[in-house]
Amino acid sequence: MHPHIAEAVKKPDLISLEPDLACLRFETMKIYSALGAVRHLLETGAVRPGDTLIDSSSGIYAQALALACHRYGMKCHIVGSTTVDRSTRVQLEILGATLEQVAPSKNLRLDQELRVRRIAEILAANPSYHWMRQYHDAIHYYGYREVAESIDADIPTGPLALVGGVGSGASTGALATYLREAGRDVTLVGVQPFGSVTFGSEHVADPDMIIAGIGSAIEFQNVRHDLYDRVHWVNFDSAVSGAVALLRTSGIFAGLSAGAAYLSALWERRGDGSRTYVFIAADTGHRYVESAYSRHEQALDIATLKPHEITSLDQLRHPWSTTAWPATA
Structure with a gap:
């Protein structure tokens, strides 16, 4: 079970x-990626239950991280692309994750840059948040x-x-x-x-x-x-x-x-x-x-x-x- x-x-x-x-x-x-990363962070003491984890996503990782946070008693904040669909948005809301989507962009580069820039702003205002860095951190x-x-x-x-x-x-x-x-x-x-x-x-x-x-x-x-x-x-x-x-x-x-x-x-x-x-x-x-x-x-x-x-x-x-x-x- x-x-x-x-x-x-x-x-x-x-x-x-x-x-x-x-x-x-x-x-x-990406549930494997999110679960493995969150579990490692908890085991090493980098985060504690109840902390807020934040990352950028075009949809799939957002759902995976929200489920991993639900599994381990964490809070989740997603800076999402405009491609995050309604089904994913509704699931995130019910799971207790917060989602903010960046403004529509003409190309992928601008969309990703806007999301990373927004994360930097959020971290500056909330230094206790942990950035998961799915694009950069080998813990994934x-x-x-x-x-x-x-x-x-x-x-x-x-x-x-x-x-x-x-x-x-x-x-x-x-x-x-x-x-x-x-x-x-x-x-x-x-x-x-x-x-x-x-x-x-x-x-x-x-x-x-x-x-x-x-x-x-x-x-x-x-x-x-x-x-x-x-x-x-x-x-x-x-x-x-x-x-x-x-x-x-x-x-x-x-x-x-x-x-x-x-x-x-x-x-x-x-x-x-x-x-x-x-x-x-x-x-x-x-x-x-x-x-x-x-x-x-x-x-x-x-x-x-x-x-x-x-x-x-x-x-x-x-x-x-x-x-x-x-x-x-």
Whole structure:
């Protein structure tokens, strides 16, 4: 029996699509990150029950941190993007978290900068608050050890390829780290949107991209670039096509980052069939229904899609590019 709903919701399902292809499907992946970080802060005495934890979020981490605070008796304050949907807002209110959303912005960079700037203002006025720094603090790696152990136990012995959104680096980076520490041969493939500074695609815009959680317009300090072996940049239309194909072929209803990871895993698998490929579906598809899934009739046949293989970042182009990391320039 679980002591709290957060402990139940966090657990992923490992779903076999082919003998050498599996989807690690979460309801909301960042609960692992939030629970592990809050637990570590309490154990080390950095915070105490009843303290207020604050952070910035575009939606998924906000819900995860609110549940972690509810689990451990903490207060929660979120500076949110305008993309935080009504369902999440209502849940935060009922859970006792406070949410303030920044003014609408024309681009992701301005939105993230406004949120970080607002956090600085709040901390100046409330020095007792603890900033969780999900984009910068390595404590967000800790919660994923349990996931890595379950992958190691469930996937047969042999080489692995882990494919998923980079985001803050605390998911794919942490999983690869713990799996490698356990002795597994792991190739790590990071998925990025165009326009993200994390792996140098800020010069290639994608105005339609709404999966900001897998990339960033500001520097994320807890991304360890040296952990990644390959990187894929996938645009909005290709991510939608991947997500629709994933739902159609497997029944897995997941977010756009899962669609991008699915495409990337299939491509990597064509080039190297010696590994078992595990791609990550970090959240469900519910918040993408209107913006993405409603366009399913326009989705492209993914069999016709293939990435541009590049050797330098100045060759990046739509709709999909990939390279061994680090790229040469």
